[in-house]
Amino acid sequence: MSNIPDDLSYTKEHEWVAGLDDGLTVTVGVTAFAAESLGDVVFVQLPEVGSTVEAGDSVGEVESTKSVNEIYTPVGGEIVEVNQVVVDDPSLVNSDPYGDGWMFRVRVEGEAEDVLSAEEYKALTSGES
Amino acid sequence: MSRPTPLRDVHESLGAMLTDFAGWLMPLRYGSESAEHNAVRQAAGLFDLSHMGEIFLTGPQAGEALDYALVGHLSALAPGRARYTMIVNERGGVLDDLIVYRLGDEEFMVVANASNYEKVGNELKERSKAYDVVVEDRSDQYALIAVQGPRAQEILATLTDADLDGLKYYAGLPGVVDGRQALIARTGYTGEDGFELFVANQDAVPLWHALMAAGEPHGLKPAGLSARDTLRLEAGMPLYGNELGVGLTPFDAGLGKVVKFDKPGDFVGRSALEAVKDDTPRRRLVGLVARGRRVPRHGYPVTKDGAVVGEVTSGAPSQTLGKPIAMAYVDAGVESGLAVDIRGSQEPMDLVELPFYRRNK
DSSP: OOOOOTTSEEOTTSEEEEOGGGSSEEEEEEOHHHHHHHOSEEEEEOOOTTOEEOTTOEEEEEEESSOEEEEEOSEEEEEEEEOHHHHHOTTHHHHOTTTTTOOEEEEEEEEEOOOBOHHHHHHHHHHHO | OOEEOTTHHHHHHTTOEEEEETTEEEEEESSOHHHHHHHHHHSEEEEEOTTSEEEEEESTTHHHHHHHHSSSOGGGSOTTBEEEEEEEOTTOOEEEEEEEEEEETTEEEEEEOTTTHHHHHHHHHHHTTTSSOEEEEOGGGEEEEEEESTTHHHHHHTTBOSOSTTOOTTBEEEEEETTEEEEEEOOOSSSSOEEEEEEEGGGHHHHHHHHHHHHGGGTEEEOOHHHHHHHHHHTTOOOBTTTBOTTSOTTTTTOGGGOOTTSSSOOTTHHHHHHHTTSOOSEEEEEEEESSSSOOOTTOEEEETTEEEEEEEEEEEETTTTEEEEEEEEETTOOSSEEEEETTEEEEEEEEOSOSOOOOO
8 A cells, every 4th residue: 555645635647735735835746656656767857947837737757667657737836946856866756755756846826726635545546556 | 357377376465566468467566677677687586477378389290390380490409409480471571489499309399479379379280280290289288487697597406406507598408396397498588597497387386486485595586577678678689569570571670590591391481581581671670778868668769860760669778777778670871860759859869789788608
């Protein structure tokens, strides 16, 4: 069973979102479930700092030995920070997906896409695993 | 519904991620595929390859039947030896690549790919009709377990009295491993020394456990299809459906030397292959090494100055080289200035000769 922290929000595309409650800036990463499904991550591409994105946009990609997956942003706004550490060491997506493996931060403008609670995400992934 | 191998429960107990492959439920990886890959390069890996097909030809004309049915000269094979060969259609298109073991004067075993063995079995039956031979597909009766890597011999030697020192590369002999009858073959698909053990289905689970117990102190790890694919790619070995297919002849694939025109008699595909054997193929199979970190994958276009000059057949990050690598068919004469179109971005590649990796002997 993958680690699914209770204090985060989730998307159906297997991103996690932190900080939705304060409504200012959120942090986005990919879930442990996604990292386990992908296998060893070898490449991460992130959006440009300063770029404006809309909720649901594909803003980057995560590449593993066997597959490529797009990263979507669950919220629109300005990309204010990206995690260069995970670009330099993509294995952090596997080893620390909710910590040093975070992806990017968005200053929120407008509404978030439908996000899931931890309970809802657990239900979603138990059906897929 | 995918067919499980006799080792399915073992894979599940090891926490394997299972995947459908050619109609079989197979372990993709148990943990980190990179760690499995490295274990095979540095120590040893244990693979379940029970999805492969085993077709037996038995009878006084078994060798002659294979000479007619395949591109190789199998009747010349000494008992106990094996050959890499192919079966082609009348037009010379590759139906499958095969390893043929001569088990005795009148007995051969043809090992075919999981996706092709029914087709191969049917073709062999059809092509053998005029010969005094019985063709029998026994794929359902056999499991195949491979132990591959520099420590493979040490590990296997703890479980068998068979003369492993005397067993050459591409040779196979019947033996007893951990008290069970097996065909012990020194073959593999990883670029390492290693053994493939053909056993009856009911012996697969106990043999697996015995090999794991013997091998773990030597660093042996169970390894899945993901590691098998990156290992064979580094070793420059073709995969049917990627580097080989019915639209290509053995010459197109750079493997024309498997076609033995000097054997006696006709064989299926002879006239078509004789007509093209001296042609310069339009494209050749080469290796590409990425300068960046994005991975060229099967089907991606190879470009030069924006023009498409080839296509990637297999690609993956290489543990051994530390860079993404690929095999690709590239227009003859084009060697420099290459890129692969990776989802719209032209990623520069260096062309190298295959294989990417060769073990120290």
